Amino acid sequence: MQVSEAIVTRSSCRAYGDKPVSREILEQIMDLTRRAPSAINLQPWQFTVVMNDEVRRLGKKLSRALGERGFSCKPDNTEPLPEVYGERQAELGRLMSPLMREAGLDRDFINTGSLNFYGAPAVVVGTLDGAFPPERALDLGFALGWLLLAAAEQGLSSCPIGLITSYGDVIKDFLNIDPKRKVVLAVALGYADPDNPINRMRSPRAEMDEVVRWY
Numbered sequence: 001m002q003v004s005e006a007i008v009t010r011s012s013c014r015a016y017g018d019k020p021v022s023r024e025i026l027e028q029i030m031d032l033t034r035r036a037p038s039a040i041n042l043q044p045w046q047f048t049v050v051m052n053d054e055v056r057r058l059g060k061k062l063s064r065a066l067g068e069r070g071f072s073c074k075p076d077n078t079e080p081l082p083e084v085y086g087e088r089q090a091e092l093g094r095l096m097s098p099l100m101r102e103a104g105l106d107r108d109f110i111n112t113g114s115l116n117f118y119g120a121p122a123v124v125v126g127t128l129d130g131a132f133p134p135e136r137a138l139d140l141g142f143a144l145g146w147l148l149l150a151a152a153e154q155g156l157s158s159c160p161i162g163l164i165t166s167y168g169d170v171i172k173d174f175l176n177i178d179p180k181r182k183v184v185l186a187v188a189l190g191y192a193d194p195d196n197p198i199n200r201m202r203s204p205r206a207e208m209d210e211v212v213r214w215y
């Protein structure tokens with residue numbers, strides 16, 4: 001598979017089939033992930049790969065925490081957002097709502113589904129050494145981007161799950177991760193359920209001239 005094909009065909013998958021992902025495939029993906037560039041080659045990341053029953057057990061803990069704390073998916077902006085971002089968020093909702101209705105999913109699906117990793121059989125949790133400022137999460141962004149493309153090459157679907165950062169303490173406790181590390185992002189991995197309407201979701205992108213400037 002060409003890199004460009006992986007980039008164009010990848011989309012976030014929110015319903016997975018039961019088929020597990022083999023350890024061998026996960027190792028190949030992690031081997032490519034760790035090759036990502038990082039500032040001063042610091043490689044400030046650590047990845048915890050969670051598989052099968054452990055994913056389900058972690059999902060149960062997170063779902064309980066969601067019930068208690070109620071933190072949900074949101075942009076986490078620190079200042080009022082320019083209108084364009086509200087419009088993009090609304091467009092996503094407009095496109096997703098009919099698919100959610102068709103699939104019989106309730107309005108809270110993105111929150112409950114995210115914390116259940118959408119039923120994926122494998123999850124990679126990316127953490128940043130707590131000694132670094134939040135900017136170094138950028139390095140993890142590269143590596144996890146590599147991971148999404150490496151997964152696509154293996155015929156796997158994926159979904160980045162940012163919501164778990166609000167429940168980082170639960171994740172660290174369950175996975176025995178150094179309390180000083182910051183949970184940056186998880187990625188759900190597995191084989192897409194082709195029959196679930198939610199997997200027909202394709203998020204649009206702003207036009208080139210909206211996001212690219214030339215001088």
Ligand SMILES: Cc1cc2nc3c(=O)[nH]c(=O)nc-3n(C[C@H](O)[C@H](O)[C@H](O)COP(=O)(O)O)c2cc1C
Nearest residue numbers: 010011012073110114159160161162163164202203
């Ligand atoms: C940093 C980050 C965090 C995300 N967190 C979530 C999440 O918690 N739950 C979810 O369902 N999707 C999450 N997503 C997926 C985005 O909604 C998705 O990437 C976006 O709508 C574009 O769609 P696409 O990935 O299908 O191209 C996240 C994506 C990124 C990059």
